Amino acid sequence: TLKAIRASMLDVACVVDDPVDIEKNVRYIEDGLLLVTNGRIEWVGEWEEGKDKIPEGVRVRSYPGKIVMPGFIDTHIHYPQSEMVGAYGEQLLEWLDNYVFPTEVRYKDKDYAKEMSEFFVKQLLRNGTTTALVFGTVHPESVDSLFEVAENINMRMIAGKVMMDRNAPDYLLDTPEISYNQSKELIEKWHKKGRLLYAITPRFAPTSSPEQLDMAGKLKKEFPDTYMHTHLCENKSEIEWVKELFPDRASYLDVYHHHGLTGPKSIFAHSIHLEDCEWDCLQETDSAISFCPTSNLYLGSGLFKLQEAWKRKVKVGMGTDIGAGTTFSIMQTLNEAYKVMQLQEYRLSAFEAFYLATLGGAKSLSLDHLIGNFEVGKEADFVVIDPCATPLQQLRFDNSKSLADELFVLITLGDDRSIYRTYVDGRLVYARN
Template sequence: MANTAPLPLPEGIEAHRGAVLHFLDDPGNDSDPASGSIEYFEDGLLLVHDGKVAMVGDAEALLPRLPNATRLTDWDGGLLMPGFIDTHAHMPQLPVMASYGTQLLDWLENYTFPHESRFADRDWARTQADQFIQLLLAHGTTSGLIFCTSHPASVDALFEAAEHQGMAMSAGKVMMDRHAPDTLTDTARSSYDDSLALLEKWHNRGRQRYTITPRFAATSSPEQLELAGQLAQAHPDVLVQTHWAENEGEIQWTRELFPDRSSYLDVYDHYGLLGANTVLAHGIHIDDRDRQRLAETGSRIAFCPTSNTFLGSGLFDLASARSAGVKVGLASDVGGGTSLSMLATMAEAYKVCRLRGQTLTPWQAFYLATLGNARVLHRDQEMGNFRTGQQADFIVLDQSASPLLAMKAPYCQTLAETLFNLMILGDDRAIAATAISGTIRYRRATAALPESSSIPSRKPLSTHKEFE
C-alpha cells in the first residue's frame, strides 16, 4: 500500500515536476555510468524551499504526501537538471566572438585588447555585464569562473549583475603589466592593491567569490607574478585563474621571457600560483611531467574545445589528463569560444576527443558541465546536483526544442540517447527555463507553461527504464 503520510516539510514548499537527472559522483567515461553515480526519475519531483533543494524523488510517490498549499509547476515532460557551470569565460569578449582568421596572439592584439579597453567606462562595463549575465541565463548557465578586464570597474559590474540575479560567480580583475596597450596595463603594485581591494569587497559576499587573475605569464612581469603568488598565499580560500599552454607561439614567447624556468608550468609553480585552488585554461601542449605536477599540486585544467578549434590552437588530451589524476572542467572560453552554450561546448569536446582517438560519453559530458565543474571550482557543497540543502539552481531542457531534436526524439530508446542528442544537436533553444535558487530567472518565450496548485494527470518524458 502506498505511503500517504504527509512529508515532514516546512511551509512554503514549491514543487517542480518533470524528468529529473543529477549526478552524485563521477560516472566515468564508459558506456554505462558507474554504479551510484547518477539519480534519475522518469517522472520526478524537485521540491524547493527558501531557495534550496528540500527533496527530490518519484512524483507518483511524493505528490500524495505534499501539503495541500504546495505550489506545483508541471514542466510537461521537460528534463530538470542542475544548472550548467562554466569554468572559463571572458565577460568583456562577447562582441569579439567569431572574429575572423587569426591565431591566439594576433587575435588578442587585433580584437580583444581594443575591445577590452572600453571597460574603463563604468557605464559601459555595467551594460556589458548585464548583457553577459542575461545571455548566460538564456543558455542555461547558472554559475561560472570569469575573467573581467584590468579595470576594477569591470569586476564591480559583473558581481553587481550576478548579485542582482542571485547567481554564484567567481571572477577577478586581469593582472597585466606588460605587452599590452597602455589602456589595459596596470603595474605590479597597482594590480596587487586593486585585486586586494576587490577581494575584500566581494569575496564571500553572498554567493560571489573573488579570483586572483593574472592573464597569462607573458603579460605579467616577474614582479607582478610574485605579488600575485603572495596574494594567493595570504588568502588560501581564493581561487587563481590564468591561461596556460594554449598556443605554440605563446609557449615559445614564454620560454624567451622566463629563460630561468624549466617549463611554462614551472613559471607558475615558481611564483606560488599552483595548487588545488588554481584553474589553468587550455593546457593543450603539455607532457607527462606537466600532468604529474598538476596532479601533485591539485591544480585543475579548464578544457575549452570551441576556442581551441576556432583559433587553431590544438586538441586537448582529455584521456591523458584523467589517467594522470588531473581534475578537468569544461568551459566555453567565450569570446575565443564560439558559443555560451554548454551543450555546444559538449559537442565540440566530443569531436576533439574523437580526433584524439578517444570518446566522451554523454554521462561524462553532462557530469562535467554540472557536478564536475562545481568540484573544479570547490563549490560542490553549494551546487552541481540536487542533494538536500543545495542551492536550487536548475534548468529545464526541452528535448524537442529544434526541428532536428524534434525529428530525432521519437527514435530515442534510452536516456543516454536523449542526452547525446541534446549535447550534439542542442543549443540555447533547448533551454526552456533557468532557475536561480528556485526562482525562474529565464523562460524561453515559446516555453511559457501553466502553473497549478493541483496535481495534473500526465505522461512522463519517455519510456527510459534503465535507471529506475
C-alpha cells in the first residue's frame, strides 16, 4: 500500500511560540517526493534523493506545478448550520433566535442529519480541510451520523452533542441528566474509535444552567482525554448577559473554569473581548482559542487580538464557524484574518497564516504529534494545491517574486478552486473536476 507523490512540498518543521520563528522553520522542496504507507508519512525529501526508494511497480503520482501541503485544520465549525449560512442582518443573540435554533431542530431526524453530514464532510474535503472540531446539535443522532460519515473515510474528526438546558426554545433543550447520559453514551461509543475523538460541548454559558455545567465538568473528569468545546466572549451583549446570569463568577471565562472546563484540550471559539484575568486563565490552564475572522466580521462581533495571544503564548487555531462564518475555505478565512489584523496594525505574514491553518491548528487541538506537517510517522492527511486555479491567479503567480509572495497571493485569492486533490489517511478522497 505504498504511495509515491511527486510535487513541490511545503510544511512547517516544528511548533513555535513566537511568529518570527515560523519563517525559519518553513520547509519548501521545489521538486519533492512524499512516500506514504498505511496512512502514515514514511519519507519526504528531494525527488532525486528519494526516487530510488520507490519499489518497482509503484506508480508515481506526479503533480507538476502543484504544491503539496498538510491538510487544513478547522478548529471551530457547526455542521448543522450550512443551510442558513449568510442569513441577513443580525448580531449574535438575535441571529441565534431567528436563524440558528429553527435550523438545528431539523437534526432530530436522523435521515436528515445523515444527508447533511455527507454534504458537510464533502464541503470540508473540497476545501482541503482534513480535520475539524465540530458542533453537532442537542440531538445525539446528529453526532452519530457525522461520526458515521467521517468513519467511512477514516477522517480525524472531533465532535460532540450540544448541551443546552435553558434560554433557547423548548424544542431544543435537554436537562443536566439527559445531557450527561447522552454525552457519556456517545463518548463510550465514539471516542478514540479509529481516528474519531469526542468533545464535551456546552453551547455557551447562557444556554447552560450551573447544574448542567457541573455535569459537563463531571464528564471531563471521568473522561479526561476528551475535548471541551464552547464559545467565549464573542459579543458584548452576550458578555453582559453572562455577567447577569452568573453574578458570582469573576468573568465569563471563570464560569467555565469554575466548572472544571478549562485545560489543554479545551477550545474556546472567538475569545474576542477578553479581560486580563481571562487571558491569564487561558495561559495558566493551557487552553486554546479558535480565531474565526469571517464570523467575527459577519456578525459584527469584533477583532480578535492575535498579537496578544502570541505574547501570552496562548494556542490559536483557525475556525470557519459556519454558519456565522461565511465560508468552508480556510484560505478565505485566512484572507479575512489578514484584514482583521490589518485593522490592528499587525501584518499577518503568509507563513504565519499557513502555520495557523496547519501545525498551529494541530497544536491548538493537542494533535501536533499526529498531524499538521510531514514529519515521518505522522498521519498522511494532505492537500495538492493549484496556485494557478484562475486566470488572475495564473497572472499573479507568473509575476511572483518569492515563495512568501506566492503563498500570500494564494491565501488572498484562493478558495475551493485552489484545492486540486485532498488525501485523508493516505487515500485520495477529493479530486477537482
